[in-house]
Amino acid sequence: MTPEQLLYAKTHEWVYVETDSSGAKTALIGLSAFAIEALTDLVYIDLPEVGRQVAAGDSFGEIESVKAVSDLYSPVDGEIVEVNTEIADRLETLSDDPYQAGWFIKLRITDEAGLAGLADHAAYQKQCAEEGDH
Secondary structure (H helix, E strand, O other): OOHHHOEEOOOOEEEEEEEOOOOOEEEEEEEOHHHHHHHOOEEEEEOOOOOOEEOOOOEEEEEEEOOOEEEEEOOOEEEEEEEOHHHHHOOHHHHHOOOOOOEEEEEEEEEHHHHHHOEOHHHHHHHHHHHHOO
């Protein structure tokens, strides 16, 4: 998957939506390269347990850098079905490969309404450019 295939939250999480053979949708969620670069030197990540229910806008974990601690927000409602536990021991993966190996959680989407509020790649690039100007 490439950054152009993803949807983006205003809080810089990316979402990759997949539909399985039964029609159920899952969302792979990570953090954009823009956000990771802004955080710089990452030191710790706290991710949730499988089975946890989250609503769009809920924090599902935290990422800590030498500069700040930032919440990670779920862009959609769902149940966490998979967690990338290996990322905690290899935080450099987030900088090296934020859109493939750098994912955080996989959700089974229970309400797709949150997807409507997400930006496509072009709109997200514009948001990043505007934030970079401040």
